[in-house]
Amino acid sequence: MDRTAATTHSEHDELLIARLFGGDVTEPERDRALDAMSECGECAAIFADLGAIESAVVEMAIPARPRDFAITPQDAARLRRKPWLAGLAGWAGLRRALGGSIAALGLVGLVATNLMSGTGPGSGFGLTSNSQRDAAQPVMAAATAAPAGMPTSASTVNPAALGPVPVSSGDHLTTDTSSPPERPAATPPATSPTQELAAASPGDKTAASTPPNPAATRYVICCGPSSDGTNSTGSVSVTPEPASSSHGPDATMIWLAGFGGLFLVGLIVLLAPLLKRIRRSRGTPRG
Amino acid sequence: MNEQRGDHDGTALAARPASDAAPESPGQGIDLALVEEALKGRLEAFNELVTRHQDHLFALVYRLVPDRDQAADVVQEAFFSAYRNLASFRGGSVRSWLGKIAVNAAMDLQRARKRRPIQPYPEFEDDSWQPPAESEAEPEMKALAIERSKALAAALATLTADQRTCIVLFDVEGYDYSEIATIMKVEVGTVKSRIHRGRLALRGVLAPHRELFRG
Numbered sequence: 001m002d003r004t005a006a007t008t009h010s011e012h013d014e015l016l017i018a019r020l021f022g023g024d025v026t027e028p029e030r031d032r033a034l035d036a037m038s039e040c041g042e043c044a045a046i047f048a049d050l051g052a053i054e055s056a057v058v059e060m061a062i063p064a065r066p067r068d069f070a071i072t073p074q075d076a077a078r079l080r081r082k083p084w085l086a087g088l089a090g091w092a093g094l095r096r097a098l099g100g101s102i103a104a105l106g107l108v109g110l111v112a113t114n115l116m117s118g119t120g121p122g123s124g125f126g127l128t129s130n131s132q133r134d135a136a137q138p139v140m141a142a143a144t145a146a147p148a149g150m151p152t153s154a155s156t157v158n159p160a161a162l163g164p165v166p167v168s169s170g171d172h173l174t175t176d177t178s179s180p181p182e183r184p185a186a187t188p189p190a191t192s193p194t195q196e197l198a199a200a201s202p203g204d205k206t207a208a209s210t211p212p213n214p215a216a217t218r219y220v221i222c223c224g225p226s227s228d229g230t231n232s233t234g235s236v237s238v239t240p241e242p243a244s245s246s247h248g249p250d251a252t253m254i255w256l257a258g259f260g261g262l263f264l265v266g267l268i269v270l271l272a273p274l275l276k277r278i279r280r281s282r283g284t285p286r287g
Numbered sequence: 288m289n290e291q292r293g294d295h296d297g298t299a300l301a302a303r304p305a306s307d308a309a310p311e312s313p314g315q316g317i318d319l320a321l322v323e324e325a326l327k328g329r330l331e332a333f334n335e336l337v338t339r340h341q342d343h344l345f346a347l348v349y350r351l352v353p354d355r356d357q358a359a360d361v362v363q364e365a366f367f368s369a370y371r372n373l374a375s376f377r378g379g380s381v382r383s384w385l386g387k388i389a390v391n392a393a394m395d396l397q398r399a400r401k402r403r404p405i406q407p408y409p410e411f412e413d414d415s416w417q418p419p420a421e422s423e424a425e426p427e428m429k430a431l432a433i434e435r436s437k438a439l440a441a442a443l444a445t446l447t448a449d450q451r452t453c454i455v456l457f458d459v460e461g462y463d464y465s466e467i468a469t470i471m472k473v474e475v476g477t478v479k480s481r482i483h484r485g486r487l488a489l490r491g492v493l494a495p496h497r498e499l500f501r502g
Contacts, residue, residue, distance in 0.1 A: 018483035024464075049490045052500040057350070057443075057458045061436035065345045066359045069366050070334040079371045 009042040017043050021050045095269055103266025109259030117252040314339065318381035325373055333373070337366055340382060344389045350455040351393040353444045361396055365389035386460060390452070390470060397448035435499045442492040450485030453478050 013036070019025050020033040036043045071079070318339065324332030344365060349358040365388045376384055443451050452471065456462045464482075468475045493500065 014487055015483055018487050019479070021486070022479065022483055024479050024483065046487075046490065049493075049497070049500070050486050053439075053486065053489050053493065054458050056435055056439050056500055057454065059432070060350065060439050061432055062346050062349045063355045065342060066355055068337075069341045069344075069359075069363050070337050071330065071366060071370055073330060075367065076330050076333075076370065079367055 009040050012036045012040055012043050014043075014046055017046045018050060021047055092273070095273075099266050099268075099270030101266070103263055103270060106259045106261070106263025106266055110256065110263060113252060113255040113259055117256075315380060315382075319378075322373065322376055322381060325370075333370055336381065336385075340385050341366075343382065344385060347386060347455070347460065348389050348393050350443065350459060351390065351448075351452055352396055353440050357396060358393075361392045362389060365392045368392065387470060390456065390460075394448075394452060394471070397452070400448075431499065435496075438493060438496040438499055439489075442489050445492050446485050446488055447481075450481045450488065453481040454485045454489075457482055 013033075016025070016029060016033045017037065020030060020037075025033060033043075037047055038044075318336065321332045321336045321339075325336065341362065344362045345358060348361045348365070349355065352358045352361055365385065368388050369385055372388075443454075446454070449471070453467055456467045456470065457464070462470070464475050464478050467478045471478065
């Protein structure tokens with residue numbers, strides 16, 4: 001093969017020749033391949049070699065079969081499907097359906113619980129119960145109907161500006177403030193409201209003795225007569241209250257855990273055969 | 288794009304029919320009768336099927352898994368699987384049905400070996416090679432055929448399992464591109480690419496033995 005031919009062949013597409021051999025070319029490609037073969041001896045040799053190799057693969061001699069593959073009666077008995085195996089096969093189908101259903105139920109429950117709980121969008125300042133919500137309505141109405149000089153909306157309530165107001169045992173509203181965007185509605189004052197509360201109402205030891213925990217606090221909005229006996233119209237105190245520990249575990253968390261468990265159980269039921277098969281294929285040497 | 292078997296030079300080569308589309312072989316009726324008997328529980332009938340097809344299956348699998356012992360294990364597993372699933376046979380060519388089972392078993396083995404590579408391939412000094420029937424008359428031709436087959440087996444062993452399977456199914460079993468794509472669960476284009484690139488790779492590996500193939 002001379003140098004010129006080699007240079008020319010290096011510009012040719014060998015894969016195109018192989019595709020021509022396999023009958024996998026369009027008309028323009030076929031023309032191009034045939035042109036290359038007519039011009040280039042190496043391209044023509046590729047085509048000829050592919051033909052020779054194909055024939056050789058078809059006619060390839062093979063080693064003698066090492067044994068007879070007839071099935072013995074013992075093999076047949078082992079392979080014959082037992083009734084309980086048929087039942088297992090039915091169980092396999094049932095298991096897939098069951099696992100999928102349980103996992104789906106768990107997932108839907110997780111999402112639904114999450115949406116309905118305080119962590120869902122738009123519920124950051126959610127009340128903890130309907131009764132509390134009902135109880136809050138007149139208080140909020142009173143707050144919004146405050147006389148001039150009073151903040152008229154929740155967003156304008158600034159406890160720091162209002163100053164320390166004694167907390168009475170009157171109406172109070174417990175609210176969650178787990179949603180930061182809505183927190184301005186009851187922003188804790190720069191100075192610790194608990195300290196204010198302690199100063200104003202030393203008798204309330206529970207509130208005074210508990211340090212504020214910004215991460216887990218509940219705010220108590222209190223309205224009612226002040227300690228001097230005058231009606232504290234318009235006085236609103238927002239006091240962080242530690243998350244109640246006397247209520248026991250949060251119902252939302254229980255639901256979340258339940259649905260999460262359900263989801264996991266469904267996944268395990270669904271994927272157990274696959275995991276078993278992978279483990280078996282890794283553990284059993286095949287050849 | 289021609290997805291059927293190609294006419295290699297565009298004119299001369301006739302396309303071989305794919306296995307499923309092949310006209311019924313004379314033995315097809317016997318095969319079907321044996322399947323019916325085997326379905327009634329007669330093991331001898333199934334073993335008659337084994338006897339009729341074991342050479343073909345071993346030859347097919349040996350091209351896919353070029354190790355005699357492993358190929359034998361694959362064929363045995365294929366017959367076990369066929370016996371277990373005899374009731375799922377839906378008619379047609381028994382030979383083709385068994386071939387597909389064997390190819391699937393071989394591909395399972397190749398996948399397992401991909402995960403756990405082992406020392407590959409055969410001892411080519413083995414004396415048990417069977418020459419093609421036509422070359423039995425001439426001792427020289429017989430020797431040449433065995434040499435060629437050994438070189439080819441070694442070259443096939445250097446291909447990826449996917450390329451090897453596609454080439455064997457196309458060249459030996461006569462499946463067309465789309466049938467191979469169905470069997471291997473890949474796109475038709477992938478099958479074409481594996482065949483074309485695999486052939487070029489084979490040519491490269493066999494370059495030192497070119498004289499064996501140009502007789």
